[in-house]
Amino acid sequence: MSEPFEPKIVAFVCTYCTYAGADLAGTSRLKYPPNVRIVRLPCTGRISPMFILKAFQKGADGVLVSGCHPGDCHFDHGNYHARRRWTAFNALLQFTGVPEERVKFSWISAAEGIKFAELIDSITEEIRTAGPFEQYHKLIAETGSAASV
Amino acid sequence: MAKIGVFVCHCGENIAAKVDCTKLVAAMEGHPGVAIAHEYKYFCSEPGQESIKKAVAEYGLTGVIVAACSPRMHEATFRTACAEAGLNPYLCEIANIREQCSWVHNDGEQATRKAIEITRSLVEKVKRNNELQPIEVPVTRRALVIGGGIAGIQAALDIANAGGEVVLVEREASLGGHMAQLSETFPTLDCSQCIMTPRMVEAARHPKIRLLTYSEIEKVEGFIGNFNVTVRQKARFVDMNLCTGCGECMQKCPAKKISGEFDCGLANRTAIYTPFAQAVPNKPVIDSEHCIFFKNGKCKACQRVCPTDAINFEMEDELVELEIGAIVVATGFQVQNTALYGEYGYGRYPDVLTGLQFERLASASGPTGGKITRPSDGKEPETIVFIQCAGSRDPSKGIAYCSKICCMYTAKHAMLYRHKNHDGNSRIFYMDIRAAGKGYDEFTRRAIEEDGAGYVRGRVSKLWQENGKLMVRGADTLLGRPVEVAADMVVLATAMVPQPDSKELGKTLGIGYDEYGFFNEAHLKLRPVETATAGIFLAGACQSPKDIPDSVAQASACASKVLALFSRDKLEREPVIAQNNEATCSGCWGCVLACPYNAIEKKDLTDRSGNLIRRVASVNAGLCQGCGTCVTFCRSNSIDLAGFTEKQIFAEVMGL
């Protein structure tokens, strides 16, 4: 029997809100699935769409991008800029057929440990249901195989 | 060639109980570029840190990963240790395997696998870390204290007395805050105004304190040591320099039926007014919303009677620009909107009061001169029912927390009542009596034993009017039966809530707040007066419900933090700032627009004869705060962020 599918999820988060929220989930001893790997950035403004593509190249089945609620940005308006970029990039991903459940965006504050844990729970479940991101994995596999001729 | 040291902390059992640290060490030992991997019970301890230092020297490490608790916890600790061992502190990174791994997962095997991935991706990152040098910034030795209640006044006086300059901003027309409204204070029952007003005067007269009343914070820019603050001084319509505070205007003002805020609506005031008799500064303001002249263009009675011509209806709001080094936020609290409690009849029955209204009734300077009488008919109440936790500890009403002061002030109210009405009968419905504090339990005991406070453990379910009485039905859970009390007055110990606009202020200041709007401290236990934003501190009830001693203590703590900051000429700032590659920059200025701090300037590139070749972006290291918004905007990848460079993040992701 093959091992059950465990999604690989990469999260890009800002250090002031979502990272702190994830810490709070920890200090509150909340439990959530171990599928997410967090990459800490100073601000959502620092999160480039490239990061998402590289996470997929590394075999991620899902990506989470998260930061401070609008108005709460430690850097005043990094998240407002981020929101515009996400709007455009999200539209682009959807248009090119990256399913909606593969890339999630959220606002999680330093006080929302519960929201963090619940979100990781729900996206892990959603991606588990959707299964591995086969279409992308196929592209990755092709880079490692000899050309067809 | 990278020589990375990986130090896996057990954190006692906190990590080791879930993560197989030995397996993690073995995995890291096999990782390219890792010179050594060690595990230890507590790396944050003295011997733990020493062992890291020793390893740095012994193996000539070029980078250090400590796999332990959150970097928000001990990054500074371990970076300092590395620096002491001669390794640039920015070559040390923390892999968070506690808060984000061992504490949140049940399955040890999965947690271990995750810990390995977290750690190795940071090993990949740290291989690309660069040595960074701290940035020095000057410190403006002037503090801004927001809020002129007891906490703000205390902080201002402490700072000023130590020689620091202070700007004290209060949005009301007078200093004082809620403490000025109180009658007596627990547990000593000394008169609140007697201890408060001298401090108000002292603050106002202090040569180092600049007082800006009737003012609000408009804009805050900059960073620790170098804030630029804009304060809006609202138009008073009274020239402070000319006004002598004689009070003639208030006598003559025809708009007399304005519900007075200071007396919580129990007395009226005029349109030109001082909030209370002992106001500091004791000079009136015109409430343009109710002023007859402002409403229909005729009146000016005050202007006619003013002996010094101080009334100026043309006055406009003024914006005051301040250079500030540190900010103390002491904006206090409000009492909860009692409209939430329809079942308690507040607003419907005039004799159902809030605790704060009762303070005004009991106050010698209050509307009744300190006589406790019913607002409805002026009669002395024979029975008063006090309802505790009217709002607090009630998640169904949206407040889960304890307001902390209500148990004490309710006991105080019962005592004051008995002291003034010797035959008065008090019944107090309570959930628990929380009287932790010096002299507090003794105080409540005194209320019961000496002043006849009748405590009933239980909640009130219904309140109605019958035959001129307020009928209170509740449960006595100790006796296990319903109780009904016919009262003449009911006092609700309403919850302490943040100022209604605290979230907006939090945004202006760039500090965090919780779901209610109380400001967030940097660490509840270890950094309770700091915020996550360097240079901004919290005092008093704006952080959480507090009584006077706690507020004062925290205010003094703030002052000591501010003074510690002011004791230095220069501050060292994290060198996490943006850098631009001028060779590839095309000068589109998208970064300039995106930067929240105006930290990016346009720089001319010239040839040897000084001819302009082109213009490129240049980052002002003093202004840049390191958010990296510019980096993401830059299409050509010209701008990068030290500490979180493109190479580092790329490696970190590729290491996952």
Next chain:
Amino acid sequence: MSIQEQYRSRAKELLGEGSVKMVIGYGVGTTATRRRPIFITSPDETDRLVLDASCRTNLAGYLLREGLLADQKSIAVFLLPDGVRALNILAAESQLATAQIVVLGFEIKGEEVKPLEGTAAGDFSAIIAERKEQRKAQPSHEMAVKLEEMTPAERFAFWEKEFSRCIKCYACRAACPMCWCRRCVVDNNQPQWVNTSSHTLGNLEWNLVRAFHLAGRCVECGNCSEACPVNIPLHLLNGRMTDEVLTAFDHYPGADEQQEPVLASFRKDDPETFIL
């Protein structure tokens, strides 16, 4: 006088009186219907200029040739309305000063070429405003509609097939007036965010990144799709981005030369329906 003659004599006049040092326009090409960009510097050569319905290439990109505008002298350029928008963006992004540019504006309706009034970039605001409204009302490209109706997996398969052909010649970049970075992100190998190999993964990354970098900047002139030697429908990607910035941020790329880049600005009430 035919419109071609009008524009020839206008060009002759400009060069003759010395108000411009160069006219960038269209000349005859290898076959009867092909037009090629030409650069006229003498009033005697203006007869080489051609203006007809085959003149579709957006010439705005040539203005950024290194050193071309450095002497502060003016240049006249034949531009369709989308070309003027490109000019506006180049000015908004500080790549040139519109004061140096004389616009020889024209539009093509069906097979008919019509002159456009005005010489400075700002003179064309009315027609650009009109085009914004048209763009808002314009139905999406037929293929775009089909794509939106597909399942994500089908869409992915569609693009996988399209991108699999990409040979990474970067003709799309070279032909695009908005791709003026001194160093393209794909040419940055520290780190190599975009795989340079032309396997489908690398091609997907390249095309997504390019489309994203053009979000709010693409004027839909068609240069890229036209240049692509393997016929990838790049206009669909760019068009989708334009749809997005128009609907979400009411941003019509190149509306005027003061326009702030859509991704370097924000409104606090920007829509965010997709954020959890």
Next chain:
Amino acid sequence: MTKILYSDDLTTCFSTWRKEGIMTFGPVQEAGNSGFREVQDEKELDMNLILTSRTLKELFFPRTEPMLSYSIGKQQIETSEFLPSEKPCIIFGARPCDAAGMAMDDELFNWDYRDEYWFRRRSRSVIMTIACSTSDDFCMCTSLGLGPDSAKGSDVLLRPLASGKGWLVEELTEKGDKALQSIASLLKEGTEEAAPTAEVPVLFDLEACTTWLADPENFESHFWKEISERCIGCGTCTYLCPTCHCFDIQDEGDTYEGIRRKNWDSCSFQLFTMHTSGHNPRNTQSARWRQRIMHKFNYFSLKFSVNSCTGCGRCTRECPVDMGVRETLQAISTLQK
């Protein structure tokens, strides 16, 4: 008496080859773009194309191919090489210009080193070329000393019948002969006439051009700037050229493992000659265009006694700004006169 392969027999022909384990390739058209790829049967082929938009070289020199994979251990790096299979291939329906290009690049890839990737594919493949009976405005094989029925680089030459029902078959090499043996029964004896070959006009005097190019005086000529002023520096002409062969080697991977790849590169790109220092010896687009022309018509022929242009015309046909070898050589040939 000549051998004829009738179109009607093509199905059997392909199935016979495939049964023998031979991979079959041919020109196909997809999404408005055409090139060569493996086909299961002849129905996938587009036999009406004058010329595919992409060239035959992709079958021997793919635009990206893995050379080796590596994995990085604690102490050592392990590598394992990728090499193309030696499974036999038949390419049906190449054009003479493309086939000639392969012969030209044989020289190149066996000069300072022997390119195993190229030659493995070359030696396993049989190119069956169909002579052109039509041409378009851009074809210029005749100007380059080739023609619509040149045999250069082909293993079998097929001449279309005037009736349009098949081809006259001419084996040119041993490999070609072998490929035909397996379909010997399908090759009919006949006397049918071949269709006339396409008439491709000669557009310039090649010799005059090479003479002008060989003159060092002309290297710095203003001509280069004028002829290439509109060049936008895209790589289209090089990537669609049957003989352009430049490549770049790239490592793609992470800390643990990766793949070393061989990717097409182009002298049209500014980055092609960019030094680490930031200095670029070919810093203008005209210098790059000059390089391309000089390489094809001077440097290459100095070394291999042959020009590396087959006159397929793709550089002009596909150029977004209507440039190409044709315009340049026409202009030079005019200059020379």
